[in-house]
Every structure is written in C-alpha cells, then in structure tokens.
Amino acid sequence: MTILATAVPPHAEIARRLRGADFHDCYETAIAPTPLSALELYLKVVAGTPRWVNAMMTLRNRIVRLVGLKNLGALGDTDGAKPASAYRVGDRVGIFSIVYLSEQEVILGDSDKHLNVEVSVCKLPGKVAVSTVVHTHNALGRIYMLFVAPAHRRIVPATLRNARFL
Template identity: 40%
Template sequence: MTPTAQTFPDPEAALAGAQFADRYVLITDGLALTAHGAAEHTLGRAPRWISRLTQLRNLAVRPFGLKTGAEPDMLPESRIGIFPLISQAPGRVVLGLDDRHLDFRMLVEVKDLGAGRQEVAVSTIVKTHNLLGRMYLAVVKPFHRIIVPAMLAQVLTKSS
C-alpha cells in the first residue's frame, strides 16, 4: 500500500494562524506501531536522495540565517531525526520548529482500525511570518509532496 493524500481537518487547532496543511495516510497490517515508533520509522533516517536534497536546502538557506534542523546540543531523546520533539501522547507525536520565516508542526498519528490494521498519518502544518517564509514555502512545497509520502512509506520497509 502507498500513502495517500488527505485534507488536514483543522490546521488552526494544531498551529494558530496556519496557512498550509497537508496529511498523508498509510494503512498497515500487523505492525502494532506506537506513534513514537511510527515517527522514528518515518523520520529517523531518510533515504539517500532525500538526505542530499536536505543538504542542498541547508546550504541554500544558511546565508539567510534560517535553522537547518535540530540544534547540535539537543539530546537525542528530545528529537526524532532532525526534528525537535514538542509533545507526545498516546497515538500522537508532535514535532516542529519555530523560526524567523515560519513555524511548522509535523504530527505523526497512529489509529488502530482493528484486525491488526493501523492508520499511520503524517500531517504538516505551516504558518509563515513574512515574505521569506512565503517564498520558502512556495519553493519547498513541490518537493514536500514527494518527500513526505516517501518517508511515510518507510514504515512498511523498516517494520517488516
């Protein structure tokens, strides 16, 4: 099964003032994932092509003083992959970062569907602050729509 795009129901509830939100969903069978486990499988390690795109992105935004991921002194348990962990509850992990140009949240949610099946969803919510944030979002959106489903699909390959 491949991830499918869905509309995120209420971006304002996740991040006040959000201008962008999307959601990708994958149905699993027999994996018994927690939200934290699903986040680790999805975001803990990127395929090489995504890592290379991220390196290019980091080089491009560094002159603008934008953050390029988790702070180097951040403890491993306070992040998943490069994303700072904001909160976690049963069935949901919230990751994110606030910066000068935009704030974003990434929600990883797991819902039991019964009979050993689970719905794993990754949602991204963004609030831009200025022209740089709006330009950045416009540039990364096409890549985001390819990268997030590819990362989410790792749940199937890493868990089996």
C-alpha cells in the same frame, strides 16, 4: 504500499493547530495492528529516509545559510540507540523537537525567523497519518514555502513508502 493524500484527522491534536496555517497536508497509509507508539512509528519513518531526501536537505541547508536560516541537518539524524520511551516533550529528535506526545500521536516541530512547522504522526485504526502544518512569519517564509511545498508533497509519500512498520 498505497499512500493517500487526505484531510488532517479532525480528532488529532495537530488539527487544533490548523487555524491560520499557510500550508498543511496529510498523508496516510495502512498498517497492520501494532503495539508501537506514535513516536516509535515516527522513528521508523525517518530511519527509512530515502538518500535523495537527505541530499535535498543538505542542499537546503547550504542555500538557506545565505539568508541566515538554521541548518537543520538531515531528516534521519536521530540517535538510533535511544529508545522512544526515553524521549520527553522538549527533546530533540533529529531535525525537530517534540511538542506533544501521547501513545497515539506525536507532534514534532521547529521554529525559525521565517516560519513555524509542526509534523504529526497519528495512529488511527488500521493506518497511520502524517500531517504537516506550517505558519509563516513573514515574506521570507512565504517565499520559502513556494519552493518547499512542492518538494514536501514528494518527500512525505516517498519517506512513508520506505518506512518499515513491523
């Protein structure tokens, strides 16, 4: 499976959130035509989270506790018994809450005192794009991103590679 770094899809809802962003990226991969919604694709992506990514999240949670940031849990901490159709805007899905939901795109996000992060899974013809947009709130957010950005650039492609799109 080929994962390409690309521009955020300009027509996607997540593109509206780029203004003033301190960090953003987008990765895409080809997928066969699928009836799955964007949220169903997201759930498949996080279900295949590599163990080393969850280990990094555990380490992250221990470290950031020292400066009063949230313990987010692990990326794949979702309710496997809950169908995607049962989720609504505002619902928690693992480490994020749904902030935008359509058949073609889901945006999930979280805010803390240091930054606001939003992740989009967008169905495009023959591919899926995963975009991340971060707005930092202060110096702590900017320092945090110095460490997280390089890791993020490895985590998203690795997690996409593990996804099992049917």
